[in-house]
Amino acid sequence: MTHVPAAPADIRVVLVDDQDLFREGVRVIVDAQEGMSVVGTAGDGVQAVRLVDELTPDVVLMDIRMPELDGVEATRQIFAPDRVARRAAAGASPVRVVVLTTFNLDDRAATAIRHGASGFLLKDTTPVQLRDAIRTVHAGNAVLAPGDLTALMAGSFVAPAPTPAAYLGLTDKEREVFAAVARGLSNTEVGALVFASESTVKTHVGAILRKLSLRDRVQIVVYAHEHGLVA
Structure with missing residues (x-):
């Protein structure tokens, strides 16, 4: 787990993946983009939750499949009501999570979105797509088309809860x-x-x-x- 300072105006990114080579490659790509930088990296979900608590980044790039704690559970913990309330009370900007997966329309990605993630990216995405996705979620939007999101949710059945x-x-x-x-x-x-x-x-x-x-x-x-x- 590492963290480094970012320029004040940068979109502050935390990168979470258990593969060192992939993590380093994405870090280089993000740091090369204007207006964003990686402020921390983690190799598992436990470290990821700890880093988000410490750094309150703008965007988290979260691998789905990891040891210790996977990306789905880490996302759930990041968006737990008590953690969200603490970040808000401290005046931190909202944290946005983008799930990284090797499978399109992944059921695990659907679960992570239910827990608060803003969408997902395939791991073979291009540097330009990665850059645009970070900017998109930082602006409060999803990183996959609404129609794709609807298909993802519909394909991951959950028994409906009562109408609130x-x-x-x-x-x-x-x-x-x-x-x-x-x-x-x-x-x-x-x-x-x-x-x-x-x-x-x-x-x-x-x-x-x-x-x-x-x-x-x-x-x-x-x-x-x-x-x-x-x-």
Whole structure:
């Protein structure tokens, strides 16, 4: 486990992988990008959780399969309510996790996303795709297309939980927008479906996130599948 200082304006990245050669290669790629740097590396999930507690990075690149503690459980611990609350109380920016996997539409990746990850990347991704993914999640968006995310969630069955009271508190229009976002539609596509401008859709999405205490559109898709709210 290592950590190094970053420039104040950089996107601060923690890299977690049990293969030294892969970890070093990704570190070189990230450090070569303008506006981002690796501030810590870890070889297993236990070290990863400890580093996130110490460094509160902006983005964590998290391998799925590791000894000691795998990436799914490490992600769950990073987004445990008490840890999230401590980071918020300390004024830290939200931590975003991107799962690294060798398999497309990996069930483990789906579980990690349910625990709070912002998406996944295949390990054979290009340096440009890696750079763009880090910037994308840092901005609060998912690193895979909403339609792919919907397919990933649908392919990883979880028995639906009861419909929460918070969802029942949404307006009729917000429920329409919620259902469309959960299906993986873009704001433009949602607007055409519910007969609203793109800016109005963004306003509705913001209200949905606030009312349901969700972080981003990724979480809307997860929430919908967990509660059986998507066709």
